[in-house]
Amino acid sequence: MARKKLQGPEPGETAMPFINERLEANRETLARNRADSGPVRVSRFRFEPDAVMASLRANIVGQQHALEAMESMLVRVKADIGEENRPLAVHLFLGPTGVGKTETVRLIAEAIHGSRDALCRIDMNTLAQEHYAAALTGAPPGYVGSKEGHSLFDLEKVQGSFSKPGIVLFDELEKASKEVTRTLLNVLDTGRLVFPSGNREIDFRNTLIFMTSNAGALEAEAHHHRYQRGWRRWLGLEPGPQENIRDKALRRHFDPEFLNRIDQILTFNPLTDQWLYALLEIELAGLNKRLARKQASLDLSVELRSVLCRDYDSRYGAREMLRAFRQKLEPALARALLAHPEHSSFLAELKGQEIVVRQYVE
Numbered sequence: 001m002a003r004k005k006l007q008g009p010e011p012g013e014t015a016m017p018f019i020n021e022r023l024e025a026n027r028e029t030l031a032r033n034r035a036d037s038g039p040v041r042v043s044r045f046r047f048e049p050d051a052v053m054a055s056l057r058a059n060i061v062g063q064q065h066a067l068e069a070m071e072s073m074l075v076r077v078k079a080d081i082g083e084e085n086r087p088l089a090v091h092l093f094l095g096p097t098g099v100g101k102t103e104t105v106r107l108i109a110e111a112i113h114g115s116r117d118a119l120c121r122i123d124m125n126t127l128a129q130e131h132y133a134a135a136l137t138g139a140p141p142g143y144v145g146s147k148e149g150h151s152l153f154d155l156e157k158v159q160g161s162f163s164k165p166g167i168v169l170f171d172e173l174e175k176a177s178k179e180v181t182r183t184l185l186n187v188l189d190t191g192r193l194v195f196p197s198g199n200r201e202i203d204f205r206n207t208l209i210f211m212t213s214n215a216g217a218l219e220a221e222a223h224h225h226r227y228q229r230g231w232r233r234w235l236g237l238e239p240g241p242q243e244n245i246r247d248k249a250l251r252r253h254f255d256p257e258f259l260n261r262i263d264q265i266l267t268f269n270p271l272t273d274q275w276l277y278a279l280l281e282i283e284l285a286g287l288n289k290r291l292a293r294k295q296a297s298l299d300l301s302v303e304l305r306s307v308l309c310r311d312y313d314s315r316y317g318a319r320e321m322l323r324a325f326r327q328k329l330e331p332a333l334a335r336a337l338l339a340h341p342e343h344s345s346f347l348a349e350l351k352g353q354e355i356v357v358r359q360y361v362e
């Protein structure tokens, strides 16, 4: 995603005067309402947790535990009862690659702001080296090729608005240098990021902060493989607890005081075949919705479904299946649509290694 660099307010300005003023006005209105007619609890936030959750439940598979945590977070934010000098919420998503961590944040952004891109994504991998840490907070004066006051943060997306929270996603957190982690610790602690020059700050008190990390994912996978071959499975027992593995990996990467400032650390599960099938259904339903505009529809043969979902390495999560869907199935369908504009029902199936799409006659 292209990252837009915005310059913040001028020195001396706080980052969210408009929000602070409106918060004050809102409190007065609430006080008046209370005096008139008893307690009236009007949230300043104009998003519906139920609507956000409906989108998450329709699109994210196999991560029930994480979705339940998102529901509690959204309700709590909507009620606006959090501490004042902190971000609205801070979550760390752990788990292997391609299992829905980033997708969950994008769906929340879409449901709240109407766009999957309404979030400020900071890739910690690019900040891995110590001397890049300055890019987070604006380089100090004299730093080659930089202007003081510029940072990687897109202020609009970080701050949101009076009625909508901003959203920040720190990706690959385990790659962040110690210095960047220290900067983040301050943000989690105070809800503010003060620039090195001392005369500018970015306000995160109206922000939902998400962080993702693969820390511990390899160890958890090795644990899973040991279980597959081990005596516990043979005796029909559940796998042993993964928390210890996760906690050890977390402690290797992050200081306890950093971890203590995170509201919730959620582990996303690896996606098994069953969940890939469910995801394939979601993708197919989306494609059929688009095809309906052209009075057409597509079904997949049982064999093709199973090849799409089973013949891929589950270590790469859903990405490989989705790639095959978009790069192999959709072009085959497109060719069939263009060659046979008179047909309306299509079936995709396998011929050898190839996906072919033909007219479907029931």
Ligand SMILES: Nc1ncnc2c1ncn2[C@@H]1O[C@H](COP(=O)(O)OP(=O)(O)OP(=O)(O)O)[C@@H](O)[C@H]1O
Pocket (backbone or CB within 6 Å): 059, 060, 061, 062, 063, 096, 097, 098, 099, 100, 101, 102, 103, 104, 212, 213, 214, 271, 279, 317, 318, 319, 322
């Ligand atoms: N559990 C899931 N439910 C729905 N879609 C998923 C799920 N997991 C992955 N996907 C799909 O797979 C793609 C990759 O997922 P996502 O970007 O969320 O990966 P990630 O978990 O953030 O991995 P990484 O750590 O590599 O960034 C997305 O297009 C997403 O739609």
